[in-house]
Amino acid sequence: MKFMCQMSITFPESMSPETKADYQAQEKEYSQALQRAGEFEAIYRVAGRYANVSIFEVESNDRLHEILSGFPMFPYMDIVTTPLCKHPNSIK
Amino acid sequence: MKFMCQMSITFPESMSPETKADYQAQEKEYSQALQRAGEFEAIYRVAGRYANVSIFEVESNDRLHEILSGFPMFPYMDIVTTPLCKHPNSIK
Amino acid sequence: MKFMCQMSITFPESMSPETKADYQAQEKEYSQALQRAGEFEAIYRVAGRYANVSIFEVESNDRLHEILSGFPMFPYMDIVTTPLCKHPNSIK
Amino acid sequence: MKFMCQMSITFPESMSPETKADYQAQEKEYSQALQRAGEFEAIYRVAGRYANVSIFEVESNDRLHEILSGFPMFPYMDIVTTPLCKHPNSIK
Amino acid sequence: MKFMCQMSITFPESMSPETKADYQAQEKEYSQALQRAGEFEAIYRVAGRYANVSIFEVESNDRLHEILSGFPMFPYMDIVTTPLCKHPNSIK
Amino acid sequence: MKFMCQMSITFPESMSPETKADYQAQEKEYSQALQRAGEFEAIYRVAGRYANVSIFEVESNDRLHEILSGFPMFPYMDIVTTPLCKHPNSIK
Amino acid sequence: MKFMCQMSITFPESMSPETKADYQAQEKEYSQALQRAGEFEAIYRVAGRYANVSIFEVESNDRLHEILSGFPMFPYMDIVTTPLCKHPNSIK
Amino acid sequence: MKFMCQMSITFPESMSPETKADYQAQEKEYSQALQRAGEFEAIYRVAGRYANVSIFEVESNDRLHEILSGFPMFPYMDIVTTPLCKHPNSIK
Amino acid sequence: MKFMCQMSITFPESMSPETKADYQAQEKEYSQALQRAGEFEAIYRVAGRYANVSIFEVESNDRLHEILSGFPMFPYMDIVTTPLCKHPNSIK
Amino acid sequence: MKFMCQMSITFPESMSPETKADYQAQEKEYSQALQRAGEFEAIYRVAGRYANVSIFEVESNDRLHEILSGFPMFPYMDIVTTPLCKHPNSIK
Numbered sequence: 011m012k013f014m015c016q017m018s019i020t021f022p023e024s025m026s027p028e029t030k031a032d033y034q035a036q037e038k039e040y041s042q043a044l045q046r047a048g049e050f051e052a053i054y055r056v057a058g059r060y061a062n063v064s065i066f067e068v069e070s071n072d073r074l075h076e077i078l079s080g081f082p083m084f085p086y087m088d089i090v091t092t093p094l095c096k097h098p099n100s101i102k
Numbered sequence: 103m104k105f106m107c108q109m110s111i112t113f114p115e116s117m118s119p120e121t122k123a124d125y126q127a128q129e130k131e132y133s134q135a136l137q138r139a140g141e142f143e144a145i146y147r148v149a150g151r152y153a154n155v156s157i158f159e160v161e162s163n164d165r166l167h168e169i170l171s172g173f174p175m176f177p178y179m180d181i182v183t184t185p186l187c188k189h190p191n192s193i194k
Numbered sequence: 195m196k197f198m199c200q201m202s203i204t205f206p207e208s209m210s211p212e213t214k215a216d217y218q219a220q221e222k223e224y225s226q227a228l229q230r231a232g233e234f235e236a237i238y239r240v241a242g243r244y245a246n247v248s249i250f251e252v253e254s255n256d257r258l259h260e261i262l263s264g265f266p267m268f269p270y271m272d273i274v275t276t277p278l279c280k281h282p283n284s285i286k
Numbered sequence: 287m288k289f290m291c292q293m294s295i296t297f298p299e300s301m302s303p304e305t306k307a308d309y310q311a312q313e314k315e316y317s318q319a320l321q322r323a324g325e326f327e328a329i330y331r332v333a334g335r336y337a338n339v340s341i342f343e344v345e346s347n348d349r350l351h352e353i354l355s356g357f358p359m360f361p362y363m364d365i366v367t368t369p370l371c372k373h374p375n376s377i378k
Numbered sequence: 379m380k381f382m383c384q385m386s387i388t389f390p391e392s393m394s395p396e397t398k399a400d401y402q403a404q405e406k407e408y409s410q411a412l413q414r415a416g417e418f419e420a421i422y423r424v425a426g427r428y429a430n431v432s433i434f435e436v437e438s439n440d441r442l443h444e445i446l447s448g449f450p451m452f453p454y455m456d457i458v459t460t461p462l463c464k465h466p467n468s469i470k
Numbered sequence: 471m472k473f474m475c476q477m478s479i480t481f482p483e484s485m486s487p488e489t490k491a492d493y494q495a496q497e498k499e500y501s502q503a504l505q506r507a508g509e510f511e512a513i514y515r516v517a518g519r520y521a522n523v524s525i526f527e528v529e530s531n532d533r534l535h536e537i538l539s540g541f542p543m544f545p546y547m548d549i550v551t552t553p554l555c556k557h558p559n560s561i562k
Numbered sequence: 563m564k565f566m567c568q569m570s571i572t573f574p575e576s577m578s579p580e581t582k583a584d585y586q587a588q589e590k591e592y593s594q595a596l597q598r599a600g601e602f603e604a605i606y607r608v609a610g611r612y613a614n615v616s617i618f619e620v621e622s623n624d625r626l627h628e629i630l631s632g633f634p635m636f637p638y639m640d641i642v643t644t645p646l647c648k649h650p651n652s653i654k
Numbered sequence: 655m656k657f658m659c660q661m662s663i664t665f666p667e668s669m670s671p672e673t674k675a676d677y678q679a680q681e682k683e684y685s686q687a688l689q690r691a692g693e694f695e696a697i698y699r700v701a702g703r704y705a706n707v708s709i710f711e712v713e714s715n716d717r718l719h720e721i722l723s724g725f726p727m728f729p730y731m732d733i734v735t736t737p738l739c740k741h742p743n744s745i746k
Numbered sequence: 747m748k749f750m751c752q753m754s755i756t757f758p759e760s761m762s763p764e765t766k767a768d769y770q771a772q773e774k775e776y777s778q779a780l781q782r783a784g785e786f787e788a789i790y791r792v793a794g795r796y797a798n799v800s801i802f803e804v805e806s807n808d809r810l811h812e813i814l815s816g817f818p819m820f821p822y823m824d825i826v827t828t829p830l831c832k833h834p835n836s837i838k
Numbered sequence: 839m840k841f842m843c844q845m846s847i848t849f850p851e852s853m854s855p856e857t858k859a860d861y862q863a864q865e866k867e868y869s870q871a872l873q874r875a876g877e878f879e880a881i882y883r884v885a886g887r888y889a890n891v892s893i894f895e896v897e898s899n900d901r902l903h904e905i906l907s908g909f910p911m912f913p914y915m916d917i918v919t920t921p922l923c924k925h926p927n928s929i930k
Binding site: 689702706 | 840842865866869870873874880881882883884885886890891920921922923924925926927928929930
Binding site: 471472473530531532534535551553554555556 | 563564565622623624626627643645646647648
């Protein structure tokens with residue numbers, strides 16, 4: 011079951027560059043583990059924004075929330091979720 | 103070079119079911135030819151809406167517009183385009 | 195797996211009262227069959243609007259779309275879908 | 287008399303993890319007492335957001351406000367309230 | 379129990395002046411009967427718009443919807459409803 | 471001459487409970503004096519929000535602004551003003 | 563007492579050029595009579611839009627509505643009204 | 655003096671392909687004459703939309719409006735105008 | 747050449763009353779000098795808001811920006827600018 | 839391949855005038871180097887706002903993001919990107 015998530019990140023003004031770098035390292039590790047496990051199908055950077063477009067393949071809404079709320083940067087993310095279905099014109 | 107297009111379709115009230123079916127058949131053919139050619143990577147139905155989320159892989163903005171404006175249903179589509187880039191956390 | 199759908203209906207100006215009544219009768223039958231089957235948990239009228247708030251319990255996004263796009267009035271509906279999960283404070 | 291409330295929570299940047307955890311514990315207790323008493327029919331987490339969809343069954347607008355403004359986290363909540371009625375297609 | 383309703387009216391282009399005048403006469407009668415009965419406390423015209431701000435005093439959401447959906451012009455109205463409560467600073 | 475004002479209040483995070491209580495006491499006194507004087511016809515709490523709907527009866531826009539900007543909490547208020555007129559269907 | 567009105571005009575597709583020209587002639591006459599009488603202080607075209615910014619000087623909200631609803635093109639206008647006051651920095 | 659205009663075109667459903675083609679031919683001629691005269695510096699198609707981004711160099715707001723309202727398709731255009739100035743970082 | 751500017755002011759929470767008063771005094775002096783010079787035709791307070799509606803008469807967009815960015819409070823202002831033209835119905 | 843970027847800048851309240859000036863100097867150098875290299879075709883100030891309209895000529899979305907995220911002030915910018923194509927009416 012697929013979902014598109016449009017995530018944008020806003021760090022608080024007071025966060026130090028070290029803390030940001032630490033969050034980004036944790037985020038990379040968390041994100042890549044999910045990609046390797048097959049639940050995180052694709053992630054794209056949005057040109058010109060600290061934001062991404064992501065495609066997830068999960069078994070339920072509960073699992074999607076578990077994944078999203080587990081992102082190290084979750085408290086700094088705004089996430090808009092669109093539930094996706096098979097399209098009749100898709101050849102996949 | 104990837105783009106996400108969020109397309110929603112609104113047919114005019116006066117369009118007959120036959121004309122709609124004809125448009126949908128043309129659309130399927132056009133869409134699947136592009137998918138086979140590799141420029142149209144993915145198309146998903148948005149749950150509960152006459153709308154889709156599509157990912158294109160094209161060489162330029164001009165080619166993207168050529169593809170989008172060539173859709174048989176283009177006059178009835180509202181399309182929001184997001185230019186995408188490689189994300190540093192992507193394992194692809 | 196639960197979803198909240200906020201549906202609002204707009205009939206075209208040209209639709210006759212008979213056609214509207216016919217749609218509403220079909221809608222009632224379709225809606226009540228789904229409620230009896232357990233996939234359509236609740237439907238509420240929004241005060242002062244030709245709109246409703248509905249809760250669905252389905253096995254996938256694909257099934258949700260199948261149900262929603264099967265509503266007799268689907269072409270006249272605008273539907274906003276929110277994927278729901280179990281809340282940690284819920285006693286159910 | 288039913289109402290749907292869409293609540294989203296934003297804690298200030300300066301709040302410590304301990305204070306947050308304390309608020310969440312108080313919130314759980316308050317919320318579950320209302321659920322047991324029958325005035326708080328359902329609460330769902332919105333996938334990917336620190337937000338919920340809640341259904342209340344109360345005798346008046348005044349009682350609804352009393353309940354909502356009594357939530358320990360009320361100062362950090364944005365609440366959108368939709369008054370609901372019985373829907374003619376509901377089988378309940 | 380009070381509600382504020384912000385109603386705006388849009389007649390279809392094809393409606394004749396006679397039909398409009400007939401709707402307005404029916405509306406006046408319906409509206410004034412409710413005002414005399416005490417459930418429709420106040421109605422104000424919004425300066426420069428074919429719209430009004432109305433205050434209702436009703437026993438439930440269901441009764442509010444019954445009143446609003448009974449307006450002769452209901453199919454041509456957009457209504458935004460705000461549930462109101464007693465304010466601690468009110469001297470009434 | 472009547473105006474509807476939709477006021478919502480946002481206190482800064484740093485404000486102490488004592489300062490808030492002091493503002494609220496001043497606000498009550500200011501508000502009730504205006505109500506007794508007849509220029510502030512009605513104030514209602516919006517269910518679930520730190521906001522109100524207020525009806526003023528004043529002689530001019532200048533007087534309205536004088537009243538509104540004199541509210542002790544004015545710097546923390548967002549106010550949307552709607553100029554009202556007599557409605558042809560009103561029985562008052 | 564001054565008000566700024568932002569008016570935009572949308573004629574229905576079916577209106578003939580003759581009817582439009584007739585409306586515009588009536589509008590000019592009505593508008594200029596009000597300007598000469600001193601209640602319509604200024605009217606400006608918005609660059610690139612079939613819209614205007616107008617300043618009125620009237621004695622009440624009721625008079626403002628009487629003027630605005632009397633415009634020959636009123637049924638085709640969307641009007642946003644902003645009540646204005648004397649500014650402390652104005653030298654007038 | 656430069657302005658950016660974001661123009662989007664919506665033709666009425668009833669317009670025939672011949673009329674559209676005729677409008678487009680007139681538009682091309684009008685547009686290119688202005689480009690040659692130096693007042694219309696640049697026009698770009700927005701990818702995926704029947705819309706453009708245009709840069710004008712004119713002597714006044716009045717001249718800008720004269721140009722824009724002279725477009726053959728002006729009645730079918732929505733135009734958002736942004737007044738531009740020299741930027742301190744520009745090397746031109 | 748005229749422009750309407752809708753300016754709203756938001757001071758940061760940390761600004762002292764003295765600093766605010768100082769800004770307001772500087773603003774008055776700057777504003778009145780421009781009014782006397784004829785480039786700042788009118789300024790009105792918006793009822794109920796810390797905001798104004800202003801009309802400027804300037805020779806170019808560059809001059810308008812020079813004036814606006816020179817306001818002492820410019821860093822705390824949000825300004826929406828509408829380019830105005832002579833209206834065919836204006837008698838001025 | 840061209841893109842229009844609408845950039846607006848918001849510095850945090852706590853940033854000192856020296857730091858701002860330092861950022862602006864770095865920004866000028868970065869911006870002018872890109873203009874000289876031909877990838878940054880034009881930059882305009884938006885009248886009355888700390889914002890600009892910029893036109894880029896780049897080989898890909900990835901290069902566009904590299905340029906935009908390299909701006910010294912990138913963390914303080916909100917950027918809206920519109921992909922542009924050749925317009926059939928352009929004479930260039």
